[in-house]
Amino acid sequence: MPDISLTKRRILILVKVFIKTVPLLLCFFCFICSLDLLSTAFELLGGKLIRHFFYDGSILYNPVAAFLVGLLVTVAVQSSSVSTSILVSLVSSSVLTVETAIPMVMGANVGTAITNTLVALMYAGVRDEFGRAFAGATVHGMFNWLTVLVLMPLEVITGLLFSVSKKVIPSLKIKSGEDIMLLKPIIDLFTNYIIQVDDELFNQIASGHSKGENKSLIMIWCKYLKKVTLKNVTVPSPENCTSPTLCWTTGDMTWTLMNITYKENVTKCKHLFVNTNYSDATVGFILLPVSLVSMGASLIFLVKLLTSDLQGPVAELIVKGINKDFPFPFGWVSGYLAIIFGAVMTFVVQSSSVFTSTIIPLVGTEVISLERAYPLILGSNIGTTTTAILAALASPASTLQDSLQIALCHLFFNIFGVLLWYPIPFLRLPIYFAESLGETITTYRWFAIVYVVFCFLVGPILAFCLSIARRSVLLYVGLPLYFVPFLIVYLHTFNVLKLFPLWIRDLKPWDDLITSIMIQCQHCKNNLKRRKKSNPNNIEGKTLPQ
Structure with a gap:
């Protein structure tokens, strides 16, 4: 006979695990939904301004200006997945060329680091945890900035990413398909009751279509039917008529019969703002504090649950398991497995911001070391490129190659960055810089605000103004500024700053x-x-x- 007491103990253990796991999953789900609402709030706040950034072709041929546009737009919408998907659609519609979009993709990669940096600011109340959490957040930004400093000049001079992606395309015998989402539909089950945004209209505005300028991004009708009707329309000349028999000209006007497709609204959406008279910006201002408070509350509860659950021998076991390397001589494999794990998890949640922001509390509470968080974040950077690739696969067959090429440029940018700053331990500079910044933040907490404002707002705006100036100004002022970070590192390394x-x-x-x-x-x-x-x-x- 089976031991009844042993069976009861096993059932009790399973019940305890279930009781502890459910609140963690609920907090994590609320955190993800809050990030999604935050992204939606920024879309509503900056939706009508996006076209002025993306569609002004006169400045986008300047790679520095294009890079800064990608960065500022990503900061505005709080999601590199959104901005890179827009870029893919712009390339697909031939509004942008692949060469023009590459610097913008680099900017989007840098701008996405602001989300987990803002999450780290919520630890400002506890000095030591704040320093560790901020180091964990900024290692992401340090990696992206260092990669841009190396690859962007290289791309301008040699066209490295453009050439590599163009050579890879023919070997990928891919046909146009449908966009794929994994975790997004689950999140939408909740957020769609709060707000729904018309992504198609958002992309049209970014593409410069004047039709969308006066329309609201807030969806009113969720179900509609497409109908075709034969209608009288004016055309520029008789050559544009559908047929010679269906063509009428009176003076300077020419008419013809043409099949016109229109939408017939069927079912209204069921979110809170479906019948609102507020503007998009007003709704965005309402959602912004709501999403920030929700994100902060869910993060606090998540950290408390993790702290209470990860104590004593269990905590030691988990910490050792996550941070431990394989035995010699296979210790180097652990980091690469972490990169793969980060890429897979980001592919599942379809957002690097969600995955990296989840890591920040674990770094702050010392569950994950900065050295282990670094490869996880690198993997997340690679995993987030799948969003743009999936968006490219949904492009028409005629523009599939260009759309897929810019998506692959995003992928190769992150892969080359990993090859630069991870395989050789001496060159893992993002860790050293992030640790140094974390120590500084531990002593001077106000400097965290200075870092965020300067790196993601004031600095890029000033650089953007400089980049659209005359070429001589960019050459004589911008070029010396490019070498300033290298000069500071050199002076610090050789202890010359004391002079x-x-x-x-x-x-x-x-x-x-x-x-x-x-x-x-x-x-x-x-x-x-x-x-x-x-x-x-x-x-x-x-x-x-x-």
Whole structure:
């Protein structure tokens, strides 16, 4: 007879695992949905402005300007998957050439790092965890920036990505198909009850179609029928008529009968804003704080659950299992398996932002080391390229080659980046830079805000303004600025920075200045409160009549 007590213990263990797993999955699901809503909010806020970035062909032939456009658009919509899919559709519709879109893909790759950096800012309350989490977030950005600094000049000079992708295309005997989504339909089951956005209209606006300018991105009708009717239409000349017998000319006007396809609305959508009179920007402003609060709350609960579940011997076992390498001489295999795992998981969730943002709490709580998080993030960078590839496969057969080529350029950009900054341990510079930045943030937490604002907003905007100036300005000002990061690394490596004044080489004087300003502000606030208490009828030094 089987041991009944043993069976009961096994059932009890399964029940405990189930009870602990369900809340984790729910928090993770809420976190993913919050990121999806955040992306939608930014789409509504910047949807009408996107066309001015993507469709102004006069500046996009400048590779630096095109790179910065890709970066700023990705920061605006909070998703490289969205921006790269738009680029694929623009190439597919011949609005952009493959050569023009390559720098924009690089910019999209850099811009996507802002999401997990914003997630790391939520740890600002705990100094040590904040430093570790911020290092885990910025290793993603460091990798992308370093890859761009190497590959972008190389692409401009040699056309490396364009040439490699063009040679690979003929060997891939791929036919046009349908777009594939894995986790997205599950997320939509929840988010579609809050808001639905017309992605087709969003792509039309980005492509420069004037029809979509005055239309709302918020979907009203979710089901419709396509009908064809024979209708009288005007054409430029008799040569444009459908047939000589169905052609009528009166003066300067020519008519013909033509089959016109139109949509007949059938069923309205069932989300919260389906009958709203608010503009897209207003709805975006409503969703933005909601998504941020939801993301922060789900992240806090996720971290607390992980902290409570990952304690004692269980935590030690998991930490050792995740961070441990294979025995010698196969230790190097562990990192590459982490890259594959990161790529597969990102393919499943169809978003590098979701996967990398999930890693940040684990790095902050020391469940995953920065050295192990690095290959996972590299794999995620490769996995996110599948979104653009799947979008390219849904292109018409006539433009499939160009669409697939720009999607492959995105893939090869990340693969070449991995080959540059991972196989040789000495060249894993993103880890060293991220660790250094994390240590700085641990001491000076305010510098995290400076980093985010400068790297993803102020710096790119200033560089964009510089890039659209005259070529001589770009040459004499932009070229020296390109070598500034290399110069700083060189001076730091050889300890030459000590020759410069303290306010240039250290943040301590700036920290003292900020601290003194905050103290003065606090004194002013306290004095104002004391004045109001001592004389409640006195406002700004003027006594009210009794």
